[in-house]
Amino acid sequence: xxxxxxxxxxxxxxxxxxxxxxxxxxxxxxxxxxxxxxxxxxxxxxxxxxxxxxxxxxxxxxxxxxxxxxxxxxxxxxxxxxxxxxxxxxxxxxxxxxxxxxxxxxxxxxxxxxxxxxxxxxxxxxxxxxxxxxxxxxxxxxxxxxxxxxxxxxxxxxxxxxxxxxxxxxxxxxxxxxxxxxxxxxxxxxxxxxxxxxxxxxxxxxxxxxxxxxxxxxxxxxxxxxxxxxxxxxxxxxxxxxxxxxxxxxxxxxxxxxxxxxxxxxxxxxxxxxxxxxxxxxxxxxxxxxxxxxxxxxxxxxxxxxxxxxxxxxxxxxxxxxxxxxxxxxxxxxxxxxxxxxxxxxxxxxxxxxxxxxxxxxxxxxxxxxxxxxxxxxxxxxxxxxxxxxxxxxxxxxxxxxxxxxxxxxxxxxxxxxxxxxxxxxxxxxxxxxxxxxxxxxxxxxxxxxxxxxxxxxxxxxxxxxxxxxxxxxxxxxxxxxxxxxx
Numbered sequence: 001x002x003x004x005x006x007x008x009x010x011x012x013x014x015x016x017x018x019x020x021x022x023x024x025x026x027x028x029x030x031x032x033x034x035x036x037x038x039x040x041x042x043x044x045x046x047x048x049x050x051x052x053x054x055x056x057x058x059x060x061x062x063x064x065x066x067x068x069x070x071x072x073x074x075x076x077x078x079x080x081x082x083x084x085x086x087x088x089x090x091x092x093x094x095x096x097x098x099x100x101x102x103x104x105x106x107x108x109x110x111x112x113x114x115x116x117x118x119x120x121x122x123x124x125x126x127x128x129x130x131x132x133x134x135x136x137x138x139x140x141x142x143x144x145x146x147x148x149x150x151x152x153x154x155x156x157x158x159x160x161x162x163x164x165x166x167x168x169x170x171x172x173x174x175x176x177x178x179x180x181x182x183x184x185x186x187x188x189x190x191x192x193x194x195x196x197x198x199x200x201x202x203x204x205x206x207x208x209x210x211x212x213x214x215x216x217x218x219x220x221x222x223x224x225x226x227x228x229x230x231x232x233x234x235x236x237x238x239x240x241x242x243x244x245x246x247x248x249x250x251x252x253x254x255x256x257x258x259x260x261x262x263x264x265x266x267x268x269x270x271x272x273x274x275x276x277x278x279x280x281x282x283x284x285x286x287x288x289x290x291x292x293x294x295x296x297x298x299x300x301x302x303x304x305x306x307x308x309x310x311x312x313x314x315x316x317x318x319x320x321x322x323x324x325x326x327x328x329x330x331x332x333x334x335x336x337x338x339x340x341x342x343x344x345x346x347x348x349x350x351x352x353x354x355x356x357x358x359x360x361x362x363x364x365x366x367x368x369x370x371x372x373x374x375x376x377x378x379x380x381x382x383x384x385x386x387x388x389x390x391x392x393x394x395x396x397x398x399x400x401x402x403x404x405x406x407x408x409x410x411x412x413x414x415x416x417x418x419x420x421x422x423x424x425x426x427x428x429x430x431x432x433x434x435x436x437x438x439x440x441x442x443x444x445x446x447x448x449x450x451x452x453x454x455x456x457x458x459x460x461x462x463x464x465x466x467x468x469x470x471x472x473x474x475x476x477x478x479x480x481x482x483x484x485x486x487x
Contacts, residue, residue: 035100035107037084043076043112047430047466051473058469060433061110064366065473075102079256080116130181132379133173134392135201137161138193139384143223144264144268145245145258147287147315149445150189155396158193161384165405169382172405174214185219186240187381192226202238217392219243221285223257225265236281243283244307246299255291256315270305283309283354288330290323295334303352311354316442324456331460332467340469347482357483359464362434363472364484375418375440376402376411384444390414393441400450417451425452435461 046059048068051206071093078086087099094102106112138160141148173182184205186198198220205216218240235242241408246269247253254264276282284307286298295312302310308330314327334356339352351357373379380402388402388409389395403409420426420437437443438453438461446454453461475483 002005035083035103037082037087039083039114040080040116041078041083041086041103041112041114041443042116043079044110045428045430045432046076046111047322047469048073048076049466049469051470052316056469056473057111058163058363058430059111059186061368061429065363065469066111129178130173130176130378130380131179132185132374133169134185134187134379134381135161135166135169135191136188136383136392136395137166137186137191137197138189139395140193141188141190141223142193142225142259143190144260146256146258147289147318149393150396151452154189155383157383157385157396159384161197161382163197163200165382165384165386166197167204168210168386168405170201171203172388172408175453180213181215181217181220183379184219185392187221188227190223191220192222192231194235195226195231202240213261214336217241221245223265224269224272225259227276232276233339235277236279241283242276242281243288244269246270246284246302246305246307247286247292248301251464252292252298256287256289277306280306280308283311286310286312288312288314288327289318290320290327293323293327293330296332296337299334299337299353303349308352309354310352313355316445321456324460328460328463335464335467335471337461339474342471342475342479342483345479345482351483356468359434359468360472361484363465363469364480368433373436373439376414380409391441393439397444398470423451427459429458429462431462433463434465
């Protein structure tokens with residue numbers, strides 16, 4: 001290895017993308033940036049990983065992985081030092097010219113700066129350009145799941161959405177978007193309690209498409225218990241992607257997902273979704289609880305049922321600190337299983353682990369972002385009374401309302417609050433561009449502050465990404481091509 005160098009390779013079409021493997025050394029033209037001996041050097045938050053006796057640097061603003069040598073490792077320990085003292089500390093490893101070249105190279109790649117790293121309140125607030133709308137078709141539900149965060153699906157405002165509200169919400173989306181492709185998500189409660197409105201919405205969007213050239217895609221999240229042959233036919237014919245809530249085996253699912261009479265839902269759901277599962281048309285969303293925390297077991301059971309993708313989330317409102325530690329341990333075992341599938345070339349199965357794939361993509365594609373999701377920025381949710389919220393999780397929390405579909409919205413305050421660059425706690429964390437401060441609503445649930453992640457959320461995010469970065473480093477070029485084919 002060349003001393004004092006870090007390595008990267010850029011994949012065609014991937015801005016800022018960096019990965020380990022065959023490499024080229026970055027060459028910076030001398031004199032592009034001037035380093036003065038009195039300049040103090042500060043490094044942006046980073047993490048060093050050691051895998052198979054080789055060292056790798058992950059850093060936030062470069063948002064990439066770099067293989068480094070001992071000289072760079074030594075340099076990273078000199079945070080806040082002057083250029084003069086750095087040259088002196090590195091003189092055994094590098095000549096004076098090489099030290100300056102290395103520092104210049106690293107500054108160019110946004111690995112270091114000449115001001116102490118802090119949160120940046122000057123970050124420009126992104127303007128809303130909505131491309132996705134969540135319609136709360138029915139704020140009521142035929143089930144009473146133990147972990148429901150929406151007051152039994154009612155969101156403190158029970159009822160069903162009217163045609164007037166739905167159409168006005170769609171008009172608002174079209175008016176406030178420059179995108180050609182728009183997305184409608186049908187949610188509740190249980191959205192199929194208002195299936196007639198769903199059909200009217202789709203037909204209304206078809207009319208808009210004919211008039212404006214805008215195109216629409218659709219998803220629905222449902223408990224699956226109300227699906228009929230006619231509903232299935234309509235969803236299939238109109239290419240409405242369906243996500244079913246199912247928590248694994250019959251025993252585990254029926255502990256928490258039951259009807260008002262406490263009867264479990266597993267048998268009904270499996271029967272109602274049979275043909276859609278066989279046609280690879282439906283996703284399963286599972287919820288982890290203290291009594292159902294074996295991620296691998298959950299995944300394998302739902303995979304056997306032929307669900308096309310299987311996202312898994314924790315019911316945060318049911319988990320205490322001791323139980324959380326157990327769940328985190330199970331999650332790490334799940335990542336080991338994910339790694340095993342990739343390294344043994346079982347790519348199709350690995351790709352069904354939606355949450356892990358999405359997390360790994362943040363490492364693969366390396367885009368620098370300020371916000372973890374599109375809440376209040378590219379997407380919004382509409383209550384049955386027409387109130388606008390950043391996303392469906394906030395529905396009913398009036399203090400987070402952005403406005404309404406008749407008078408408009410103001411997202412600036414919300415986006416400033418959730419901008420990870422504006423958080424003292426996150427500004428110096430190596431994982432900020434991966435977890436992005438965690439889900440704002442989960443933060444609010446756990447700390448009563450959308451801008452402050454709980455200690456256990458931070459610990460979980462860091463633990464998960466440490467392991468996933470190690471997985472990523474071990475992946476071969478073939479593994480990456482199979483996980484992310486270049487179409």
